[in-house]
Amino acid sequence: MNLMGKVAIVTGGSKGIGAAISKELANAGVKVVVNYNSSQDCAERVVNEILANGGSAIAVKGDVSDLREASVLVEEAIEKYGRLDILVNNAGITRDRTFKKMDENNWRKVIDVNLNSVFNTTSIALQHLIDSGNGRIINISSIIGQAGGFGQTNYSAAKAGLIGFTKSLSLELARTGVTVNAICPGFIETEMLSEVPDNVREQIQGRIPARRFGHAEEIARGVLYLCQDGEYITGQQLNINGGLYM
Template identity: 60%
Template sequence: MVESQSLVGKVALITGGSRGIGASIAKEVAKRGAEVVINYNSNKEAADEVINEIEQFGGTAVSFQADVSNYEQSRSLVEQTIDQFGKIDILINNAGITRDRTFKKLSENEWKEVIDTNLNSVYHTTSAVINPMLEQKFGRIINISSFIGQKGGFGQTNYSAAKAGMIGFTKSLALETARRGITVNAVCPGYIETEMVAAIPEDAKEQIIATIPMQRLGTTSEIADAVLFLANNSYMTGQCLNINGGVYM
């Protein structure tokens, strides 16, 4: 392991860490030596599978259930993590859902669900970790946003608003914590090979790929690489890493 990539001695909490991008991040962070907490909402079996993979290569991981759209459950998640590992060094806000609908058909519930899970959750978890991070004078807060928050997306006013909000949150909190050893950054993935994308009909997927200059979908490991970079970098803050194959420049 390259020393600069080592996360030995660090504790990482990943929301929505049981599958897709979150699972890939959890495994890569664990490979670098971090003790990992995988948050899941409903799929304990998927979280257990990720933990099993991590333990097979000698890593340390546990899972805690919490609906991070809920303030109290989010605080409990952070408290459980600190009770078990003594601290949190890296918070990766990855939990997210979609409820795509053209705006004229978008229900209030579909709006609230996406805002609560994708954006309010970032406040919930970060507000719980910020004081412990300030006290230890170290922290890496990494928010998984989306190019849709920069570009917009048809039928995605709720999702776009939430992901754009994450970017504004990232920049503002970065200003407040820059002198205290805490960096706050965002990663904005493009179209990534996940279960969500796999469910798209093949002809629609081909149309999507045609809009990407690199002519392919991204991989979850490519997003995890960006997270590892940010977890190890002490002089980058308030930034968005665009890992999108050129679909938005």
Template identity: 50%
Template sequence: MGRLDGRTALVTGASRGIGRGIAIELAREGAKVAINFQNSQARAEEVAEEIRSFGGECMLDQADVAHPEAAREMVKRVVDTWGRIDVLVNNAGITRDKSIRKMTDQDWLEVIQTNLNAVFFCTTAAMQPMIEQKFGRIINISSMNGQTAAFGQANYGASKGGIIAFTKTAALELAKFNITVNAIAPGFTLTDMLSKVPEDVQNQIKTRIPMGRFGTPEEIARAVIFLAADGDYVTGTQINVNGGAYM
């Protein structure tokens, strides 16, 4: 018996990295999981194959959540397929790192649209069926760099800081419907994004992390599981999973 037996979940950006880890852990706890992806169908199918290998139930859903119609139609497909949506994990995110002096309007707009605006699109689509069923767990993946400065990430930091602010207001407005809304702020995590950083730079970063190592997607996923399964009286907050890099 899993802690999420009978629940349904949608994870955006679930074909790789943190999203992949979250989707798999939700399924291990018994949830039916919708795996959203934009371009990486082969990798999304690998996630689905792993979930099915241990008897989990899942569906693939290709959608660019940066577009409001696509995001809302995606949520509708999940509800139409399974009759409800219990857990929404807004995880999809991109980077376009440049100093502000070099950052273009397009660099700014693309990151804000995918990282922040998509959270609004998906949340507003999911909250109505959650209100009707009098249950919902909305979990937004922010970042340590939405809490502290990071050179070259004005757009990314603004989007992730905006997620935290949005989370608090959504939590306030939706609490009376038994819907909790929380954010998780990961630190440096072992994903494709981090693997592109040169090894000497990675070693320098580790010296600034009190625990002396990077996090894993599975460690981020465990925080999601807590909020989805056990955090019934936790809302409007952010959980930092960063090894002490930001306190």
């Protein structure tokens, strides 16, 4: 699919994997709506970089775990660009605790941002994506949703739920031309990973067959592939993890 002139929303698009996705799509000619919640400076830097490279992008603030704010995000995208072709559900947070120490707030916040937000954005954007004729929904899940993670019952539950959501929605939308896929990154060099203690990072890296952490740009290229060449790929998990989970 020629992506020139297509329009994408990238939730959590201001930093890390989201920023890399925003820039990768823009380089392919996509007009990008960079969603952020609190990182306005980061979002504006991403937009300015896209504009400097001859692309088109806007930054839109919105907490996508709130249905009303997710509605405003989609409305602003349509108002600015008149269409919507790609939705990348990337917004996510962690609140790691062993389950014995997990409180309700840390459970609900992670579920709201990582999983419920995907219902919010997708339900509002869906008809626009169907109208585009060949819409793409790409959900950024995680290796933790596939294999679990110590102290991450909340995050793992949300990311595993995202995989189930992807499979079921892909069945419902297959005849419309809209594909729905999940990307499951392994351990990627982002701000989230930088918070892990050095000794734990070394242990994790030692378990990765590729013997290194991934880069946000590698996830972004996976998104581009599904958007550009994935018309017969739907309901799938694209694992970009250096061989850590097979």
